[in-house]
Amino acid sequence: MQSDNEKQSAVFVRAEGVLLARGARAAAAYFAANAAGFGERALRLGHLAWASPVYEVLGQSDRVLANRLAYLALRGMSEDRIAELAQEYFDNILRERILEGGLELIRRARREGKRVVVIADSLAQVMAPLVAQLRIVDDYVCNHLEIRDGKATGRLVPPVVGGHDSAVWAATYAQEHDLDLARCSAYVSHGPDLLLLSRVGQPCAVNPDYTLRRAARDSRWPVMDYHV
Amino acid sequence: MSESRTDASAHGMADAARPLSIRQSLAGRHVFLTGGSGFLGKVWLSQVLTQLPELERIYVFLRPKALVPARQRFEKMINTSPAFRPLHERFGARLSEYLAQRVEVVEGELSDPDLGLRPEVVRRLRRDLDVLIHCAGLVDFKPDLRKALGSNVDATTQIADFVARCDHAALLHISTCYVAGSRHGQIAEQLPDDTAPSGEAFCAQTELADARAAVDAIVRAHDHEDERRIAREDVLEDLQKQGRSDQHPKVIETLVRKRQRERVKQALVDEGMRRATRWGWPNTYTYTKSMAERLLASRADKLRFSVLRPSIVESSLEFPFPGWNESFNGSAPLAYVMGTWFRMVPAKPDAPFDVIPVDLVCKAMTIAAAALAVDRHRPVYHIGSSDRNRCSVGRAAELIVLSHRRHFRERHRTRQERVLKSRWDAVLVEPDVLMGIKNNRAAVRVWQEALDLLPDKLRKKAEPLAARGRELDESFEQIEMLVDMYLPFMYESFYVFVSRALDTHPALEAEFAYPLAQLDWRKYWLDIHMPGLRRWAFPLIDGKRPERYRSEHPVRLSEAPVSRSDDTSLHGERGLHAGISEV
Structure with a gap:
């Protein structure tokens, strides 16, 4: 067992809001708008339209339910279409919306010898091309759609990323990789990541939503704002 | 030298699951190929010439066409068909010499006695021939019955007679899974019995x-x-x-x-x-192919043979290169139509769409030929995917649509293609749906009749609209014919072709392995098959000439080996037997 001084450190980065200017809802909307057939597109977009205000409200406190609601719009969509649209979404939308500020934070962490771990609400199909392009991410955790008989059920495979569990996940990850959380940093932007910030030695709220901004002010955590 | 036939026979079916060395089984063998200028025949020929130099001799049977002798047809085929690219790349300037050692082009007429070959060739073949692979056939779904009988039935019976008269030859007859006819359920790898699909x-x-x-x-x-x-x-x-x-x-x-x-x-x-x-067969092609199989089955006591039934033969996975295709009867016309403005395709999404890459079929042919050579063959081999790695009609349609989407987004010629056509997904429907092809045609006809009712002056002014209506009607007629042709396979029948016979003697050598179970359909359709169709098959549908291969060192064979009987008395009655084309 290594002593605390010998342990490695890592930086935990929330993809949406820190590294990416688009979140899970935007991806779900892209998938819905490009479903097979016009009727299906209308239905899926309709679902997202009513889910959107709920997502906005819930997203401040617990994104698990919000993400579940957003991805429910993909129910019945084929795995092939999701894979193709994910690549398309990355190529046409997301690639242009990678935040330079977030990239700079990651580069700095790497220069400091820290392990880079991304936590994402996005789907694995979206994250895979992003991580492949960045080539500066050591690990990532993201959401996975449940697929049955080649089609999405609309459910996310537990554990769903986006809620307060990110703190628990980070602690487990730190243990598995022999990391000292006190020497780790975290850059997050959503209210549910409060617990994660409270577990690491160097917390930072980046482009925070209302809940996180208020908590950061109360806890005197540094806050960074750059153009999203 | 190859595994002894007597020893292998002694083992019989008890050792059937033992791997089979393809190289050993076919080393020193003489193989005769019909249909060598067809899609399947060309790829098989190219594959064995590239990968199996152990074969002693390959007799390529070709008919002379429009006064062009078989040898010249063969040379042109080798020099211009992309299927032979690996052969040119491997042998370069030495290819002519290599082919002269390995290949003998023979000329004749399959539906004639002794295949219309010269008597000395017949004598030599009777003595030396080990396996005859009969790939030739008329693959048109709705041909003239006279031609279909000549090409698919008479040719097969003549070949069976020829093989039966050889000293030790066996026959590998290439048929189709769809001889099963219009029925449902699992189709076993068995020779047909005395009942029709009905x-x-x-x-x-x-x-x-x-x-x-x-x-x-x-x-x-x-x-x-x-x-x-x-x-x-x-x-x-x-x-x-x-x-x-x-x-x-x-x-x-x-x-x-x-x-x-x-x-x-x-x-x-x-x-x-x-x-x-x-x-109970969906078309003349499957009806005549089934008759040929039944006639072969009736000679089982006098003939050593296997029937190899591929399903829908499609673009190559790897050989001669990913995406090679020149088949018209596969998914090409359907995929083409799904890239047009026509959206409603009648099909059952859950039905299996049994496609198989051509190079996998060719590998299976080589394995089956090797098994025949050493008497370890099975009577029937299904070479399909519905049993081992099923791709449903719904999935195939989705992948076709996604491929068109990718194409129109990346290589659009107009803004309309990028914005609208890329999102104009074809959908699978019931045949009698409101916006289906029949109702579309009816609407166009009503439109045309309405224009006819106009007074003369207005009718002349409306002539461009009438012309557009006629164009639409023609397009819809073609689509309707296509839909009718595919309906038995995509809507009316739900069958799974049991494909296990090949597993009883898997290839020992890795290069002849049959990796169907590992085939990733998404990668195949999006990255291999559809780009292949777009490059090789769609230009043909558009009436354009597809690319041709231009070899740096064109093959020239010597005049000597090609032979054909000049004795017309051997040819018999030829009135019914014109028009053999290749699979």
């Missing part, structure tokens, strides 16, 4: 005699003065409609004869389809 008793010999009699009756009926009069009236009416009624009598006479021929042909096409559907 469940009625079926005797191939009797049916063949009846079909021949029907063909003769149709030909006789059309060689009648009344038929000639009808044809003449049709021609004159057409000329009048086109404003060309002042044609020279000789021109009119030529047109009448042509119309008569067309009428005979149509009657024979209709007769073929009538007989096929009456017994």
